[in-house]
Amino acid sequence: MLKLFEYNWQVRKDWFDWCDQVLxxxxxxxxxxxxxxxxxxxYHIVYVExxxxxLLQGKEPKTLPSPEDASVQTLRDCSARCHAEIAPFIYAWxxxxxxxxxxxxxxxxxxxxxxxxxxxxxxxxxHEIHHIGQLSIWSREIGxxxxxxxxxxxxxxx
Numbered sequence: 305m306l307k308l309f310e311y312n313w314q315v316r317k318d319w320f321d322w323c324d325q326v327l328x329x330x331x332x333x334x335x336x337x338x339x340x341x342x343x344x345x346x347y348h349i350v351y352v353e354x355x356x357x358x359l360l361q362g363k364e365p366k367t368l369p370s371p372e373d374a375s376v377q378t379l380r381d382c383s384a385r386c387h388a389e390i391a392p393f394i395y396a397w398x399x400x401x402x403x404x405x406x407x408x409x410x411x412x413x414x415x416x417x418x419x420x421x422x423x424x425x426x427x428x429x430x431h432e433i434h435h436i437g438q439l440s441i442w443s444r445e446i447g448x449x450x451x452x453x454x455x456x457x458x459x460x461x462x
Contacts, residue, residue, distance in 0.1 A: 338438035354386035
């Protein structure tokens with residue numbers, strides 16, 4: 305599981321680097337499907353990972369910069385700060401934490417729900433991978449090759 309977080313973090317960095325080669329108007333352009341824009345999708349990936357892992361640590365997530373104010377560099381810096389706060393928890397993860405429970409209020413219904421930590425951890429991993437697929441589609445639409453989604457040859461198991 306740790307290797308999948310490391311994979312997501314590497315791919316995210318690669319997408320930030322990819323964004324440096326794309327006009328800002330393309331990053332902000334509303335697109336079909338997904339969350340609407342490339343930059344907002346990257347913001348959403350950071351926001352969801354940071355929010356859930358903060359809650360698992362028993363911390364209330366800090367407010368992130370508004371997605372409307374986010375540039376690639378602002379978002380890259382925000383991602384690095386969030387990573388610094390949550391990485392120790394991820395690296396300390398062990399099987400005894402799997403069945404711990406987190407109660408959270410559903411934003412849509414207002415109802416309280418309870419989740420196992422192991423379920424949340426895996427959701428966070430899958431969530432980023434899902435959205436990276438959308439970014440790959442949009443990159444092809446603007447004529448740019450996407451960041452490779454290949455787990456192999458990333459040096460994660462060296």
